[in-house]
Amino acid sequence: MLVSIIFIPIGVASLYASRDVVEIIDRYETDCLPENSRSNKDQKVQYIQGPGNKTCSRTIRVPKHMKKPIYVYYQLDNFYQNHRRYVKSRSDEQLRKNSSASDVDACKPEDNGVNGLPIVPCGLIAWSLFNDTYTFSRNSQKLVVNKKGISWKSDREHKFGKDVYPKNFQNGTLRGGKLLDSSIPLSEQEDLIVWMRTAALPTFRKLYGKIEEDLQPNDVIQVILENNYNTYSFSGKKKLVLSTTSWLGGKNDFLGIAYLTVGGLCFFLAVAFTVVYLVKPRQLGDPSYLSWNRNPGGH
Numbered sequence: 526m527l528v529s530i531i532f533i534p535i536g537v538a539s540l541y542a543s544r545d546v547v548e549i550i551d552r553y554e555t556d557c558l559p560e561n562s563r564s565n566k567d568q569k570v571q572y573i574q575g576p577g578n579k580t581c582s583r584t585i586r587v588p589k590h591m592k593k594p595i596y597v598y599y600q601l602d603n604f605y606q607n608h609r610r611y612v613k614s615r616s617d618e619q620l621r622k623n624s625s626a627s628d629v630d631a632c633k634p635e636d637n638g639v640n641g642l643p644i645v646p647c648g649l650i651a652w653s654l655f656n657d658t659y660t661f662s663r664n665s666q667k668l669v670v671n672k673k674g675i676s677w678k679s680d681r682e683h684k685f686g687k688d689v690y691p692k693n694f695q696n697g698t699l700r701g702g703k704l705l706d707s708s709i710p711l712s713e714q715e716d717l718i719v720w721m722r723t724a725a726l727p728t729f730r731k732l733y734g735k736i737e738e739d740l741q742p743n744d745v746i747q748v749i750l751e752n753n754y755n756t757y758s759f760s761g762k763k764k765l766v767l768s769t770t771s772w773l774g775g776k777n778d779f780l781g782i783a784y785l786t787v788g789g790l791c792f793f794l795a796v797a798f799t800v801v802y803l804v805k806p807r808q809l810g811d812p813s814y815l816s817w818n819r820n821p822g823g824h
Contacts, residue, residue, distance in 0.1 A: 529792035536784030539773055546776040547591045547769045550600070554763040557581035557752040569757035583748040583765070591740040591769050597670055598730040599655060602762035606650075606723040614649035615721070620711060623688045635701075638693035645692040646711060646721075652695070654720050656703035658751040659733065659765060663744055670734035676718035685711040685718055702754065730766060 555563055557579070562568035573579070605611070616632055618625040629636035632647035644652075661668035689712075691705040705714055712718075719731050740746070748765065756763055768775055812818060 526792065526795040529788045529795060532784045532788030532791065536781045536786075536788055539781030539784060540778060541781075542771040542773040543776055543778050543781060545771050547587075547589045548776045549585055549587070549767040551583055551585055551748075551765045552762060553581065553583055553750065553752070553765060554756055554761070556583075557750070566757065566760070570755065573753070573755045573757055579752045581750050581752045583750060585746040585748060585765075585767070587740045587742060587744040587746065589742055591767070593737050593739050594671075594770075595736040595738075595740060596768050596770065596775075597659065597661075597733045597736060598766040598768065599657060599659075599733050600728070600730045600762075600764040600766050601655075601756065602728045602764075603759060604724075604729070604756065604761050605727050606729065607725055607727075611649050612723055615651065616647055617684065619643075620646055620689060620721075621684060621686050623686060623690075626689075626692070635697075638696050639698075640693065640696075642693050644694055644696075645689065646694065646705075646717070649701075650721055650723060651717065652701035654702035654705075654717055655731070656751075656753045657763065658753075660749040661736065662747045662749075663740070668736050668738060668746070671737055672715060672734040674715075675732045675734060676715045677722070680718050680722065681712050681715070685714075687712045736767075 558569060558572060562572050614632055614635065616625070616628050616630075619628045619632075626645050627643045629643045629647045632644070632649075635644055635649055635652040636647050638644050659670070661670060687710050690710055691707045691714075694705050694707075695701065695703075703716065705717065716733075724731075746767075750765070752763075754763065773780070
């Protein structure tokens with residue numbers, strides 16, 4: 526009963542906190558293709574790998590008041606960042622220290638560039654860095670997306686060096702994703718830092734930035750995005766997510782449901798055991814059968 530008294534209020538509070546989160550999800554990987562290539566996988570891949578401007582315009586309507594900060598995520602489906610070969614294709618020493626730039630043994634096939642010099646950052650994870658971009662406006666006024674502080678502080682300070690700069694990156698015949706500014710150290714390349722913390726599941730979200738303005742109900746947000754990232758070759762999905770947070774974090778009903786389930790089960794068992802005890806209590810044993818009663822003299 527004590528467990529149910531504690532767990533049920535926590536579950537209710539968690540559900541209310543989750544329901545207060547306002548979340549907007551816009552899937553765009555199909556709508557941002559030319560109409561004549563939307564039904565054929567080969568044409569999709571040919572389009573995304575071909576040259577030219579891939580700008581796409583999207584319209585988002587705000588359903589409820591969204592308090593700042595509003596977090597902007599990109600969500601990928603059917604992308605297995607947890608694949609063993611993919612996860613191992615990186616060099617933590619190279620990311621941390623400039624003196625370890627040639628430490629690329631674990632980074633194959635993205636270890637050395639076409640000139641034979643080591644790639645910094647090397648490996649498949651960095652090479653496949655997400656490169657879609659988003660620009661937001663409301664009533665023809667630009668909404669600024671703050672991209673500072675979107676990564677873990679411990680990653681910036683301890684895992685990515687302040688004296689490590691990109692070299693020979695994305696200079697091969699096949700480009701995997703976003704280019705990196707060679708004049709900015711890796712510790713300040715926060716899109717890369719966020720991407721390098723690989724996801725455990727094939728559907729995941731990564732933080733793109735923060736909008737530090739309130740959005741009002743029925744506001745119309747215009748999004749100009751660059752549809753560059755190739756998810757078509759593996760039938761992946763791309764979604765743009767705008768979300769507020771609560772004291773519990775983002776929108777997630779699982780924690781509240783779990784607390785309510787355990788609390789409800791404990792309450793049911795407590796009531797059942799109490800009823801059984803009152804209706805048919807366990808009979809006490811006959812004390813005359815105790816050894817010291819059967820042999821009062823201790824013999």
